[in-house]
Amino acid sequence: MDGSLSHTYQTQPWTRRELEQAKGETTVSVVLPALNEEDTVAGVVESVRPLVGGLVDEVVVVDSGSTDATPERARDAGARVERCRDILPEIEPVPGKGDVLWRSLAATSGDVLVFLDSDLVEPDPAFVPGLLGPLLCDSGVHLVKGFYRRPLRVESEEWDTGGGRVTELLARPVLDAFRPALSGLIQPLGGEYAATRSLLESVPFATGYGVEIGLLLDTEQRYGADALAQVNLGVRKHRNRSLLQLGVMARQILGTVLSRCQPDPGPGTNTGTRPATNEETAPASTGTVLTQFVQVAGEWLPTSTEVSVGDRPPMNTLRARSAAGVPAGP
Numbered sequence: 001m002d003g004s005l006s007h008t009y010q011t012q013p014w015t016r017r018e019l020e021q022a023k024g025e026t027t028v029s030v031v032l033p034a035l036n037e038e039d040t041v042a043g044v045v046e047s048v049r050p051l052v053g054g055l056v057d058e059v060v061v062v063d064s065g066s067t068d069a070t071p072e073r074a075r076d077a078g079a080r081v082e083r084c085r086d087i088l089p090e091i092e093p094v095p096g097k098g099d100v101l102w103r104s105l106a107a108t109s110g111d112v113l114v115f116l117d118s119d120l121v122e123p124d125p126a127f128v129p130g131l132l133g134p135l136l137c138d139s140g141v142h143l144v145k146g147f148y149r150r151p152l153r154v155e156s157e158e159w160d161t162g163g164g165r166v167t168e169l170l171a172r173p174v175l176d177a178f179r180p181a182l183s184g185l186i187q188p189l190g191g192e193y194a195a196t197r198s199l200l201e202s203v204p205f206a207t208g209y210g211v212e213i214g215l216l217l218d219t220e221q222r223y224g225a226d227a228l229a230q231v232n233l234g235v236r237k238h239r240n241r242s243l244l245q246l247g248v249m250a251r252q253i254l255g256t257v258l259s260r261c262q263p264d265p266g267p268g269t270n271t272g273t274r275p276a277t278n279e280e281t282a283p284a285s286t287g288t289v290l291t292q293f294v295q296v297a298g299e300w301l302p303t304s305t306e307v308s309v310g311d312r313p314p315m316n317t318l319r320a321r322s323a324a325g326v327p328a329g330p
């Protein structure tokens with residue numbers, strides 16, 4: 001299987017007017033998860049603001065416990081700001097991007113959600129319309145990923161391409177091995193994507209950086225690859241993290257993959273997508289410790305980082321428990 005996705009848009013064929021007409025009564029929430037992004041969050045909010053009242057109904061920054069001026073900057077730029085710990089306060093937050101996105105479902109009302117990272121540099125105002133295109137205009141699509149050229153900046157050096165190091169060295173090879181139907185996704189880890197609320201509330205969320213790959217695996221497993229689309233959004237620049245930070249991210253992503261599937265057993269056999277019962281096996285608090293090595297005064301010394309690889313349950317199961325009077329609990 002070559003994994004090419006049938007809904008792949010190399011250019012965006014929709015005019016703004018066509019999108020607004022296709023939107024009709026559908027409501028759209030744009031969500032920016034943010035942890036200490038005071039330098040960039042306002043720029044991302046401002047790139048979306050002109051769409052409010054048309055393609056977009058609300059812009060919400062979900063703050064993940066910032067200790068800098070992220071909430072103030074986001075509010076000044078015109079976003080509603082929600083603090084993670086105030087959303088579903090009966091459930092203790094765990095650190096991580098996936099926990100923030102999961103909580104955002106309870107703090108927004110749109111039929112469709114668009115996620116944008118808040119560390120984007122020079123964000124393109126066409127990101128949101130591009131991501132909405134297939135959801136509003138194609139039937140059967142539930143999740144739309146952006147793809148783009150990715151510049152890379154390390155210290156003061158910048159290259160036109162070379163970004164997306166975890167994507168190229170881990171995520172795409174792992175999808176190829178474990179879930180070939182998804183190997184045609186160009187940017188599986190990209191933080192810019194849109195999805196229907198019905199999909200997002202029916203699947204678990206990995207609490208950390210495994211959230212994107214988990215959503216892709218679960219969407220493909222439940223709805224098939226035709227429920228996915230990808231759209232060319234041009235160029236995407238963000239804050240590039242260090243290799244050590246990316247190592248921790250990679251371990252979280254691998255944990256999420258391992259909780260959901262087994263490797264492809266090879267040619268002539270089936271596609272090797274045996275799902276794990278991840279709702280039971282990976283509660284929100286599940287974790288592991290990653291050891292990495294750093295050079296200190298000429299010696300390479302181990303450094304350990306706790307890595308969360310747990311899941312939150314589907315939001316609709318939480319709502320069902322709450323309707324039945326069962327306490328939410330962790």
Ligand SMILES: O=c1ccn([C@@H]2O[C@H](COP(=O)(O)OP(=O)(O)O[C@H]3O[C@H](CO)[C@@H](O)[C@H](O)[C@H]3O)[C@@H](O)[C@H]2O)c(=O)[nH]1
Pocket residue numbers: 032033034035036037063064095096097100116117118119188189190191192209210211212213238239241249
């Ligand atoms: O605990 C956290 C961690 C991150 N974030 C926010 O999430 C976004 C993305 O986080 P970042 O650390 O910048 O991730 P990247 O290095 O950009 O990693 C890429 O790969 C990740 C794994 O798939 C994705 O989650 C990212 O969206 C994608 O850009 C940013 O707005 C962060 O502020 C939080 O809100 N809370």
Ligand SMILES: O=C(O)[C@H](O)COP(=O)(O)O
Pocket residue numbers: 150151152162163164165166167168189190239240241246
């Ligand atoms: O998406 C990724 O692969 C990681 O976020 C790393 O991205 P970078 O190499 O552009 O920093």
